[in-house]
Amino acid sequence: MSYVDEVLERVKAKNASEPEFLQAVEEVLESLRPVIEANEEKYRKEALLERITEPDRQLKFRVPWVDDKGQVQVNTGYRVQFNNSIGPYKGGLRLHPSVNIGIIKFLGFEQVFKNSLTGLPIGGGKGGSDFDPKGKSDREVMAFCQSFMTELCKYIGADVDVPAGDIGTGAREIGYMFGQYKRIRGMYEGVLTGKGLTYGGSLARTEATGYGLLYITEELMKCHGESMEGKTVVVSGAGNVAIYAIQKAQQMGAKVVTCSDSTGWIYDPEGIDVALLKEVKEVKRARLTEYAAARKSAEYHEGRGVWQIKCDIALPCATQNELLIDDAKQLVANGCKAVCEGANMPTTLDATKYLQDNGVWFICGKASNAGGVATSALEMSQNSERLSWTFEEVDAKLKQIMVNIYHNIDDAAKRYNMEGNYVAGANIAGFEKVAEAMLAQGVC
Numbered sequence: 219m220s221y222v223d224e225v226l227e228r229v230k231a232k233n234a235s236e237p238e239f240l241q242a243v244e245e246v247l248e249s250l251r252p253v254i255e256a257n258e259e260k261y262r263k264e265a266l267l268e269r270i271t272e273p274d275r276q277l278k279f280r281v282p283w284v285d286d287k288g289q290v291q292v293n294t295g296y297r298v299q300f301n302n303s304i305g306p307y308k309g310g311l312r313l314h315p316s317v318n319i320g321i322i323k324f325l326g327f328e329q330v331f332k333n334s335l336t337g338l339p340i341g342g343g344k345g346g347s348d349f350d351p352k353g354k355s356d357r358e359v360m361a362f363c364q365s366f367m368t369e370l371c372k373y374i375g376a377d378v379d380v381p382a383g384d385i386g387t388g389a390r391e392i393g394y395m396f397g398q399y400k401r402i403r404g405m406y407e408g409v410l411t412g413k414g415l416t417y418g419g420s421l422a423r424t425e426a427t428g429y430g431l432l433y434i435t436e437e438l439m440k441c442h443g444e445s446m447e448g449k450t451v452v453v454s455g456a457g458n459v460a461i462y463a464i465q466k467a468q469q470m471g472a473k474v475v476t477c478s479d480s481t482g483w484i485y486d487p488e489g490i491d492v493a494l495l496k497e498v499k500e501v502k503r504a505r506l507t508e509y510a511a512a513r514k515s516a517e518y519h520e521g522r523g524v525w526q527i528k529c530d531i532a533l534p535c536a537t538q539n540e541l542l543i544d545d546a547k548q549l550v551a552n553g554c555k556a557v558c559e560g561a562n563m564p565t566t567l568d569a570t571k572y573l574q575d576n577g578v579w580f581i582c583g584k585a586s587n588a589g590g591v592a593t594s595a596l597e598m599s600q601n602s603e604r605l606s607w608t609f610e611e612v613d614a615k616l617k618q619i620m621v622n623i624y625h626n627i628d629d630a631a632k633r634y635n636m637e638g639n640y641v642a643g644a645n646i647a648g649f650e651k652v653a654e655a656m657l658a659q660g661v662c
């Protein structure tokens with residue numbers, strides 16, 4: 219049996235109840251086959267794949283907090299420190315009722331390769347809780363965040379592990395967590411990214427994931443002799459990534475006609491009004507029905523459905539496994555040319571294969587949403603040198619990083635005779651650096 223198959227079997231047996239983690243591992247190991255085959259003896263002796271698929275450590279802890287009625291509530295907190303071969307653990311905190319250890323492990327595993335692709339010295343980790351910030355008062359969110367950080371602060375630090383935002387964790391939550399870290403540890407350090415601009419945050423971090431997604435999409439189009447100008451784009455999600463992806467796509471001359479949230483979706487043939495979307499989602503934290511109520515050209519539909527709209531480019535920016543095989547078939551039938559993932563693992567394995575087999579240019583999230591964590595690493599640099607760069611400086615660095623990622627993944631795919639397979643290219647290019655660092659550091 220090949221080394222890849224042996225490790226895949228072992229990972230499946232050990233993590234049978236974690237489907238998202240298994241999906242993420244399968245995607246990576248399948249595309250690494252040619253790299254592993256070329257180095258099979260060495261990697262097997264060093265148990266490299268066993269080590270790279272096993273987190274350095276998994277923290278799971280109780281998070282008690284008091285709600286507005288005086289009732290004690292208990293949530294579960296997680297931090298998976300996956301791999302710090304190339305830098306301190308780095309990755310967001312997800313606050314959503316669906317969070318469990320398998321989801322945090324898949325996100326932490328992906329983060330290892332994504333962070334490597336940025337070219338910056340950051341390892342991979344992820345965390346979060348099954349706490350749902352929706353419908354909670356600011357005081358309740360603060361009580362949760364303070365309790366969460368009271369435990370987490372024992373295991374993180376500016377040179378150890380630097381968490382950030384993800385689904386359900388935005389500037390408000392990062393602020394409360396930063397305050398509690400400072401209070402308990404008595405240290406003012408860049409222990410979190412995505413901080414507010416008055417206390418160590420970086421300009422352009424808010425926009426970075428969405429803008430970065432469009433910078434790499436633009437480069438992809440350019441390298442295929444196309445541009446963003448006049449293209450019709452469908453986007454899912456209506457959160458941080460989606461909002462700034464829509465904004466940048468429109469600045470590039472494309473028309474974005476959809477967005478969605480966890481209850482429904484909008485079709486707006488005149489183009490999404492970003493200012494209105496920001497007002498509804500960032501300020502009021504309301505449902506998309508409020509967007510539709512305020513905009514004549516918009517249709518609101520319950521459930522899911524953005525992928526049925528005819529488009530040139532599709533950008534899934536909500537959550538994992540939101541673009542399924544039937545959606546992929548619909549996109550191909552409608553003539554979609556490119557799918558670039560803003561979310562983490564939004565496309566199922568069979569949908570990815572269908573898109574690739576049918577000539578759709580497909581860039582996976584590890585590469586295409588890396589602009590967020592890359593800008594977090596730029597925030598860490600600014601914190602270390604006690605300086606703040608301008609928006610233009612950070613944005614220019616972000617753009618260059620995304621263009622470099624495109625060419626690195628394209629080159630990696632070509633080196634292994636898989637031209638145009640950007641999933642394989644991303645996994646290979648991300649893996650090579652981490653593997654080399656792990657081997658250089660001995661058995662650890």
Ligand SMILES: NC(=O)C1=CN([C@@H]2O[C@H](COP(=O)(O)OP(=O)(O)OC[C@H]3O[C@@H](n4cnc5c(N)ncnc54)[C@H](OP(=O)(O)O)[C@@H]3O)[C@@H](O)[C@H]2O)C=CC1
Nearest residue numbers: 384385386427455456457458459479480536537561562590
């Ligand atoms: N923020 C960042 O910097 C980065 C984020 N990502 C990834 O991007 C994705 C979106 O994150 P982000 O924008 O930060 O998160 P937000 O919480 O800001 O927004 C998430 C959006 O997706 C919707 N959503 C969440 N879960 C579901 C679901 N099960 N079905 C349908 N819609 C859903 C939410 O709907 P509702 O409004 O109803 O909650 C919301 O509109 C995630 O996969 C995240 O891991 C990747 C790289 C960096």
Ligand SMILES: O=C(O)CCC(=O)C(=O)O
Nearest residue numbers: 309310382384590591594
């Ligand atoms: O900015 C960060 O550190 C994390 C971003 C993130 O969670 C992600 O890339 O999925």
